[in-house]
Amino acid sequence: QVQLVESGGGSVQAGGSLTLSCAASGASYRVYCLGWFRQAPGQGREGVASIYTAGLSTYYADSVKDRFTISTDNAASTLTLRMNSLKPEDTAMYYCAASTSIMCSVRGRWSAYDSWGQGTQVTVSS
Numbered sequence: 001q002v003q004l005v006e007s008g009g010g011s012v013q014a015g016g017s018l019t020l021s022c023a024a025s026g027a028s029y030r031v032y033c034l035g036w037f038r039q040a041p042g043q044g045r046e047g048v049a050s051i052y053t054a055g056l057s058t059y060y061a062d063s064v065k066d067r068f069t070i071s072t073d074n075a076a077s078t079l080t081l082r083m084n085s086l087k088p089e090d091t092a093m094y095y096c097a098a099s100t101s102i103m104c105s106v107r108g109r110w111s112a113y114d115s116w117g118q119g120t121q122v123t124v125s126s
Helices: none
Strands: 002-007 010-013 018-026 033-039 046-052 058-060 068-072 078-083 092-099 120-125
Touching (some): 002 092, 018 033, 018 092, 018 120, 033 078
Antiparallel strands (some): 002 018, 046 058, 068 078, 092 120
């Protein structure tokens, strides 16, 4: 079981930046991918960004491409999401996630994630 704890959420005006962090512990040696998801009120959870821990390849949802950057350390114990040029539609609860399935290496295979943090709120005002 992988434990994940997010931090760094908050409120910002449109055009601003925030950095989210996630601390991973437990069976992190089994983790193939780490990712960020978000869920806005009344909407389903959507994948935002992912990183394959073996080769550090990344994948982004079209809605955040060129604005968000995902990164991790070599031990895959800390995950970061740098968010620039934030928009009101980025407002959501953001979740850190981990996958112990190699299927997560398929770009956009969001269903492969099996561990979740509690979430951190991001609010962007216009």
